[in-house]
Amino acid sequence: MRARDVMTTSVISASPEMSVQETAKLLVEHSISAVPVIDADGKLIGIVSEGDLVHRVEIGTHARRRSWWLELLASSRELASEYVKEHAQTVNDLMTVDVVTVAEDTPLSEVAELLERHRIKRVPVVDNGKMAGLVSRADLVRALASDTHDKRKSFAHADVEIREAILNAMSGQRWALTRGQIIVRNGKVHLWGVIFSEEERKAVCVAAQTVPGVRQVISHLVYPLTLPSM
Known part of the structure; x- marks a missing residue:
């Protein structure tokens, strides 16, 4: 079986101009843990997950506790990136841009390996850079449970x-x-x-x-x- 056989095609997405608060509402309303970010041409340019919204100044979770030596080891680049995550107002500034993706014909064995290796819960399926669907861990479990795939x-x-x-x-x-x-x-x-x-x-x-x-x-x-x- 391949990614196209189990992927969800009706994918909830966000635009880069969407506000962080609107994106949070999107996750809550649809009971999902992440949304892909799609530009005006329908291309996947990033992803926003619950993890990106955990440390936010609005709810007082932006102060990260580190030991003094970890604070010294943190680079200016890392600290700047954290500040943006904590204070950004739009998806464009908050989203993760290095997105792990697969093609429609990617075997499910490779999809499962990617999810495990990168410790992620879902992976976008792209076709010529455009979003074709999404495969989550739950989709793999459903494929296993489905009688239609019972060998x-x-x-x-x-x-x-x-x-x-x-x-x-x-x-x-x-x-x-x-x-x-x-x-x-x-x-x-x-x-x-x-x-x-x-x-x-x-x-x-x-x-x-x-x-x-x-x-x-x-x-x-x-x-x-x-x-x-x-």
């Missing part, structure tokens, strides 16, 4: 195709069954072989369970025999 409900494959798909799923994995056998009969998968940990057993079973057409996975996997010490 197990796909058309049943022939046993030989199921076996081949399981082997492909394990291909290149260090925990793959190298000394074992996979037998498939009427969609039931029998796994025979030697494993060296419970984690390996689970990984092999999951590799089989996620193949379309598999009705049941029966594990006959065993640990290697250990000879008594002499």
Whole structure:
């Protein structure tokens, strides 16, 4: 699956001329935690999140507590940036401009990795610089929960195709069954072989369970025999 398959296309956005107070109201009214900033040409130029609105002079949260040595280490650039965040009146001055984005055809695995790596909750989807949609962590969870994306409900494959798909799923994995056998009969998968940990057993079973057409996975996997010490 790709970003276009799960993204939200009806995205609430802000303009760079919008006031900070109007933007805060937008977040509250629509129960969202961030808004992309779109210019007159429909291009994404920034994003404003709840985090950008936490330290504000209007509500008395602008004074940041730092130890004296952190205060000394803070650069003039950092202090100036904080002042702008605390006192800016328009979105143009407040927004984060270095926005992490993805394309419509970006695989969901890459989207999830970006969200995790940058510790963000959502990522804009752009097409030639213009906003096409938004993928959030919630969208990924919905995709997982949706029956329409349940691989197990796909058309049943022939046993030989199921076996081949399981082997492909394990291909290149260090925990793959190298000394074992996979037998498939009427969609039931029998796994025979030697494993060296419970984690390996689970990984092999999951590799089989996620193949379309598999009705049941029966594990006959065993640990290697250990000879008594002499």
